[in-house]
Amino acid sequence: MKTLRLFLIASLMLSATSGFTQKNADEKAILKLLQKQEADWNAGNVNAFMEGYWKSDSLAFVGAKGPTYGWNNTLENYKVRYPDRAAMGTLKFTILRLNALDKNAYFVIGKWHLTRPEKGDIGGHYTLVFRKISGKWLIVSDHTS
Template sequence: MAFCLRIALCFVAIAIAIPAESQQTLTTVPQQQLDVIKVLLAQEEAWNRGDLEAFAQTYKDSPDTLLISGSVSRGYASLVDAYRKNYPNREAMGTLSFSELEAHPLDERFAVVVGHFNVERSKKEGGNAQGIFSLVLEKTAKGWKIIVDHTTS
């Protein structure tokens, strides 16, 4: 139920954020934006369950997928390895939340999302972390997938 409520609230926020000059495309743009935001909501839920595998499935399984966060990880396998190394257990993962999400469709196949993240965890596990991110997503046969993740904290 909470997941459906969050999707509905995201839809309302996206609809309000659309400039007046874009009102004629209101029927086509919000669904694409909502579909992209759903990817992040799925990430948040998977992370908070401690399910790193489900979290990683929001990325495109490709050697071209990039994770930029202090260094550059190239390829899906490298990205998954980096997450496993940095978050070896549920306690190290903490609790993730996203805020100020903005979805910007580029065309029918690509979109950019920017936003803020916050991870709450004990000092023993590295303490809280927060920052901003920008993501490039591609619409694939398996749905919207992240192909570039640039995260700073």
């Protein structure tokens, strides 16, 4: 009986540790994606930056002018608003909160700042919803102000 109890306790601990390890791996993958987006933006590559978004007509982006739906529409809006390196500036993300909603969804709150010597700095906050789609974490909803 004592052996069975020890086995059950060890199994529960292993199960809890396994879930914690997966959560850490998912969080690291999401943070890595955001770091890559920051680097791609700072390299002036909007197309590579957009690889972090879900390539779907169902992608939702909400900005100052209201919602935009679809990956292509979101890309075109970025290109209109940030037509050159001076407008793009240097991007810095600051993560304020990273929470799992379930095993395939995360919620991220953060700050963004563009340093733009020629055009003036701008910044704000964002709320992102990530989904694990085909084994890859992608932004499915972005509300940026």
